[in-house]
Amino acid sequence: MAIKKTELYSSLWASCDELRGGMDASQYKDYVLTLLFMKYVSDKYAKDPHGLIEVPEGADYNAMVALKNDKNIGEEINKIISKLAEANDLKGVIDLADFNDEDKLGKGKDMVDRLTKLVGIFQGLDLASNKADGDDLLGDAYEYLMRHFATDSGKSKGQFYTPAEVSRIVSKVVGITSDTPQDATVYDPACGSGSLLLKASDEAPRGLTIFGQEMDNATSALARMNMILHDNVTAKIWQDNTLANPYWKNDDGSLKGFDFAVANPPFSVKSWSNGININDDEFRRFEYGTPPDKNGDYAFLLHILKSLKSTGKGAVILPHGVLFRGNAEARIRTNLIKQGYIKGIIGLPANLFYGTSIPACIIVLDKAEAATRKEIFMMDASKGFMKDGNKNRLRSQDIHKVVDVFTKQLELDRFSRKVSIKEIESNDYNLNIPRYIDSSEPEDLHDLSAHLQGGIPNRDIDALQHFWQAFPSVRAALFAPDRAGYSKALVDAHAVKSTILNHAEFKAFAQTAIDLFHVWKNQANLRDLKTAADGKHDSPKEIIHRISESLLSAFAESPLLDKYDIYQIIMDYWAELMQDDVYVITQDDWQAGKQLRELLNMKSADGNAKSKETPDLIIGRTKYKAELIPPALIVARFFQAQQSAIDALQSECDASTQSLEAYIEEHAVEDGLLAEAMNDAGKVNKASVAARLKIATDKDEIAALKKVKDLIETEAEHKKTVKDAQDELDTLVFTKYPKLSVEDIKQLIVDDKWLASLQASIIAEIERITQQLANRVKTLEERYCTPMPSFIDEVASLSRKVDVHLKKMGLVW
Template sequence: MAIKKSELYSSLWASCDKLRGGMDASQYKDYILTLLFVKYVSDKYKGVKYADITVPKGGSFDDIVALKGKDNIGEDMDKIIAKLAEANGLRTVIDNAKFNDETKLGKGKEQVDKLTGLVSIFQRPELDFSHNKAEGDDIIGDAYEYLMRNFATESGKSKGQFYTPAEVSRIIASVIGIDKISNPDTTLYDPACGSGSLLIRAADAAPVEVTIYGQEKDLATAGMAKMNFVLHNKATAEIAGNHNTFADPQYFKDNDQTELKQFDFVVANPPFSMKNWTDGISGKEYGRFDGYGAAPPEKNGDYAWLLHIIKSMKPSGKGACILPHGVLFRGNAEAIIRTSLIKKGYIKAIIGLPSNLFYGTGIPACIIILNKEGSGSRDGIFMIDASNGFLKDGNKNRLRERDIYKVVSAFREWRDEEKYSRFVPLAEIEHNEYNLNIPRYIDSSEPEDIQDIDGHLNGGIPSADVDGMSQYWKLFPNLNDVLFEPLRSGYYSSRQPKEEISHTIYADGEFSSYANRIDMAMENWKSSVWNILTGITTDTNVKIFIESIAMEILRNFEFVTLLDKYDVYQVLLSYWQEIMADDVFIIKTDGYAAARETANLVTTSEKKKKDGSKETIEKVVGWEGNLIPRQIIRDFYFPEEQQTITDTENTIAAKENELAELMENADDGSVISEVLNENNSLNKAKLKVELKNLKDGKNTEDYDELQSLADLQEKIDDFSKLLKQMKIELEEKERAKYPTLTDDDIIELLINQKWYGAIISGIEQLYRSASHNIAGRVTELAERYEHTLSELEEEVVTYEKKVKSHLKRMGFKW
C-alpha cells in the first residue's frame, strides 16, 4: 500500500515528540532530518548499483535498528552515519547531529530509551520508502518541507530564517519564466539558499533538468540543503556551505577568481536588512556595486543582495528577490541605486506580500522580479498588491491557493485589476521621484462605510448605499424593487420589515433560480474532468492532474459572478491538500482496487516493564476504508440499517429524558429520592432492594412510582443492548462490502460520492455565504436608518418621564 502523506507527516511529527524537552526545535530538527535522510537513502539505494547515493556496509538504517536497546546506541549511531557520510562526500553535512550528546539526549538508560523509541518510529510501515515512486510525486521531499515548516514555526523569530514559505517559493518559481525554458544547460543560482526550498521549487517548475548552484553561510543549514536536494532527487545540486556570499563568493567565471559566474536564473530570500554584510569584503567587490551612483549602506544589506543578484545574472538573465518593503521607498544611497535600477530597466515587476508571512520577521515583504533581457526598452513596471490576500494561521499569516493563483495569473496575463494590479508607466514613476511604494500606484483600501447625517436626521436609506450593492442588482434586477421603495429625493425606505428581509431574499424567484446556474457550472465541470479522474494510472503526472482539473473549475465558474471564482478554486485546492492528493497518490501506485481495502486504526502508548525499560503497546481502536470512508459505504448500501439505528438512538434518548424528568421532579424524602446517588443518578441496586421491600406491602403508590422507574430503566437497557448488537452487525456488513466492490462501484463511490460530494458541499457553502452577505447588508441599512433623530429624542423624553415618575413614587426628591 502506498504511503499517505498525512500518515507520514503524523509519524514524523511523533518522532519529534521523542526529543522535545532536552532541546529546542532549532536543534532537534538536525536529529530528525538526519534520521529521515538515512532511512530514505537506505530504503531507496541500498544494494542499488550506480545510485546517486552509496549505502556502504555498516552505514545503513538497518545497522541503526540493530542497536536498539544497546548501551552504546548513541555512540554507534554516530559511527554508522559517519560511514554513510564518508562514502558520499557528506562529512559535516549529515553527521552534524551527535546522537551520543548527553546534554541533549540524556545519559545512560535515558538516552538508550529515547533513541530506541526514536528509531522504532522510523520503522513504522508509513515510513517505508522502498516502494515510493518519487517521480512526479515527491512525497518524501514534501515530508521534508513539512518538517522544515514546522521547525521554523517552533523555532521562533530569530531561528526561522532557514526556510522560505513554500507558497512564496511557488510564486517566484511561476513568475521568473523558468517554466518556458528548453535548454538543458540552463543554470539556476541562489546566493542565500538556506535549506534549499526556494531553489527546489524553482527547479521543479522547469520542464527540463537544470544545473543548480547555491551558497549558504551557515554550515549546518547548508547541510540541510544538501540533504533536501537528495530527498528531492536532485543530488547533483552544488551547495557551497560555510562561506560568506559577499566576502567569499564561491562561483566564478571560467575559474577566473576576479569575475563572478553568471547564471540564467537567480532567486533569493536573503536575511532582511543585514547589518554586518560588509564584514571581510574590503577589496573583494567584484564590480557588484559599480555603475549605480552609490554603494549600498554599510548598515543595511538589502541593496547589496539585490546588486549581487543582478551581477550574477547573464545579459539575458532573469531573477527574483524577496526583500522588505523599505527597499521600495527608502531614501539616500538606496534612493540613488533604486533610481539607477529603474532607469536601466532591470526591474520588471514588484509583488507586495502580506505582513507576518515569514518566520524570521513579521514585517511585510515584496518580491522584486528582475529581467535583463529587453531592459533597454522597458517603459514601466508591473505592480501587484497582494497584501490583503492571506489566511490567519496560528501566529502567522499564510497564502492560500487562491492567493497564489491570483498573483501568478495576474502576472502572466499582465492584467489590470482594480485595487490589485496594474502596469505603471515609467513617466508616472518618474513623477513620484522613483519611489516605488505600491500604495502610491494601487489603492487597495476598502471604501469606508460612511454614516449619512441627513438619513439619521430625516430618515431614509441613502441611495449611495443602495447603489453600492449594484453587483447584486445586476444579477437580480427585480430584487432591488422588492426590497426598497423611494422615500424622498436621494433616499429609500425598506419595503419589508427588517425581520422579513432574509426570508424575502431567499424566496425571491431570481435569487432562487441563480442556484441553478451554480449547479449547471458544477455539472459542466464534472463532465469536463470525468475522463481525467477515471483515468489515473502509474504514468499520471500528479502536478498536471491537479492543474488540469483546477483550470477547468476556474473556466466553468468564470461567469458565475455571485461567487468569486478564486474562492471556488480554493474549495477544490483545499480538498486536494487535505484528502484528494493522498487518494490520487494511492490510486497511481496501487490502482483503483485499493478502494477494496480497509485498515485498522491503531493507537500507541508506552508501558514500563519490570526491568525499568519501556515497550510500545499498540491498540486497535477501530477501522476505516483506505480510500472510501465507512460513512459513504453506510449511506450508499445500508441506509435502512442506519435509519433503524438512528430511530433506536432517538428512542433511548426519549426514554432517558423521561427517566431524568421523573428523578428531577422527585421531592426530598420521597421514595424516588431514596434510590438516587449523590449526583442524582439512578442507583439500580437500591432500586431493586426497595422494590422487593415494597412488593408485599400496603404502600402501593410508592411501589408504582419505583416500578415506573424500573420499567423505564429496563427499556433503556434492552434498547441499548439491541443498539449495540445492531451496530456490530452493521459494522460487519460494512467491512464485508469492501472486497465485493466492482470497478463501477468504486468509481461511483470514490468520485461521485466522496470527491464530488465534498467539493459540491464547499461550493454550496460559498453560495450560502453570499446569500447571507446580501441579507446582512440590507438588514444593516434598514436598522441603521430605522429611526430619525427626532424619533429617538422623543423616545428619550418618554423614558425620562417614566423614570422620574417611578422615582417620585419611591419618595425621591431632586
C-alpha cells in the same frame, strides 16, 4: 498498504519529540534530517549498483537498526554516517550532527534509550516504495519538517527556511516557462536549505541546472541533503560568504552569468561589507551605487543583478524599506529604474517569515526587456492570507491570484496596476506601493440626513451593485423609493435572509452555480479521477493541478462567486483528506478500497504505545479502521433500507427516553412520589427503584415506582433492539468490503466521497455569499430604521410618564 502523506509526516515529527529538551529546533533538525537522509538513501540506493549514491557495506540504515540498545550506539552511528559520507564526497554535509554528544542526547542509558527510539521511528518507514511515480513524497516530507523546525526555532533561527508558499510565488513569477530547457541555469546566492532553488527548478518541464551558495555551514549541508532527497543529486551548492567570496565565476574571474536567479537573502545585514573592497570591487557590482554601511539589502540585489546574463531574469525577496528609503539606497533605486531592470514589485503580507515579522516584497528583475521598459507592474497582495498560529500564511488561492495577475499583467482595482516610469519619476523614484495602489477598504460612513429624517441612503444600496447584477429583482423586493436619494425598507430586518433565499432569482443563481459544478464534473474530470491509478501515468500532484485548474476555469465567469474562493475549496479538501486517498490509490491501486485495518493493542517500533485511533467498525470485540471508504458511504449506497429501519427504531428509543426523563423530572422532586427512589448521586435508576420497591408502603409511591420501572425496562429494550440492528448492519457492511468491485470502489470514493464533499462546500459558499448580503442589508435597516426625532419624541413621552409617577409619590419640584 502505502503510508499516507499525513501519517509519514506525523511519524517524522514524532522523532522530533525524542530530542526536545536537550536542544532547540535549530539543533535537533540536524539529527532528524540526517536520519531521514540515511533512511532514504538506504531504501533507494542500497541495492542499486548504478545508483547516484554509493551505499558501502555496513553503511546503511539496517546497520543503525542493529545497534538498537547497544551501549555504544551513538559512537557507532557516527561511524556509519562517516563511512557513507566518505564514499560520496559528503563530508561536512551529512556528518555534522554528533550522535555521541552527551550534552544534547544524555549520558549512558539515557542516550541509548533516546537513540534506540529515534532509530525505531524511522525503521518502520519504507521510503523507497512510498514515492509515488513522478511525485516527490520525501521532498514534501522534508518541507514539512523544515517549516516546523523554522516555527520552533524562533526569531533568530528561522532564516534557513523560506515559506514554501512564498517560494512558489517567486518561482512562478521569475519567468520560467514550459519551453525553458534543462540546461538553463538557476542561481541563489543565499540559498539556505535550498527550497527556493528546488521550487524554481520544478517550474521547468525537465528541471533546471542548479547553483547555490550559502554562508552557514550547517544550513548549506541541509541544502545538499535537500537536493539529494529531491533527486537533484547533481545540484551544485557551495558554502561561503557570497558577497565577500562568490564562488561561481567564469575562467577570467568575473561572476558567472545565470539565466535565472531567485533569492531570499537575510534582511538588512549590517556587516555585509566585511571582506569586500567597496571602493574597488573586482566584480563591479556597485556601479549603480554603494549600499549604506549598515544595510546590505541592495548589496544582495546588485550582486544578483550582476550575476544574471544579459537576458537573465530574477526574483528577490526584500524588506519593504528598499522601495522608499532615501540617501544611498535612493540613488541605487533611481539608477535601476532608469536602466529598466525592475519589471515588477509584489507587496506581501506582514509576518510571513520565520526570522522577522516585517512585511516584505518581491522585486522581479528582467534584463531582457530593460532597454524598452516604460512601466513597472505593481501589486499590493498584503491583504490575502490566513492566520496560522502566531504567523500569517498564504493560502492556495492567494498564491494563484498573485501569479495569475502578475504573469498576465492584469490591472485590478485596489490590487494591481501598471505604473509608468514617468509617474514614478514624478514621485522622486519612490516605489512605496501605497503611493500607487490604494488597497484600503472604503469607509462605512453614516448618513446624518438619514439619521435625522429616516430612509436608507441609495449610496449604500448602490454599493451592493454586484449583488443586484446577479439578481436585480431582489433589490425591488427589499427596498422602495422614498425621498430623493433615499429608500425605505420593505422587509423587517429579521426577515431579510429568508426573503433573499426564497426569491426566484436567488434560487436561479444557486442552481446555476451547482450546474457549473456538474458541468465541470462531467467534462473529463470525473473520468480523470476514476483513472487516477490506471496505468500510473499521473502523479498525485499532476492530478490535483489539472482538476483544480479546470475547476477554477469553470467558475471564472460565475456571478458573485469568486473563482479563487472555489479553487481554495478543492485545495483545502486536497490537503485535508483527498491527497492521502490519491497517494494510496496511485501506489496500491483501487483495491485498497476494500481494506479494513484491524486496530490492535500493540506497541510501535520505538517501544511506545501507539496513539489511539477511533474505530470505524466494531465486529464483536475487534475494532477496524477503514482506510479509504468510510462505512457510512457503504450504508448509503447499499443498505439504505436497513439504515432507515434503524432510524425508525432509534426514534422509538428516543421517544421512550424522553417519556422516562419527563416522568422522573415530574416526580423526583422534594415530596414527590420518586423522592425516596433517588440514589446518593441524586439520580433515579433501575437499581435505586428496585431497592425502594422492597420497602415502599404507600400505594401511590408503589404505583409510581412500578411505572418508572416499566419505563426504564422499555427504554432498555429499545436500546437493545437498536444495538442489535446496528450490529447486524455493521456485519453486513463488514462483509461487503471484500466483495466490492473496482467500479463500486471508484463510485464510492470519487462520487460519494470526493465530489459530494466538494459540492457540499460549494453550496456552503453560496450560503456565505447570501449571508454577506443579508447582513449588510440588515445593518443598514437597523442603522436608519428610527430617525432621531422619533428618539427625541420617545424620550419626551417617557419623561412625562416618569413625571406623572413622581407626582403620585408626592415628589414634586
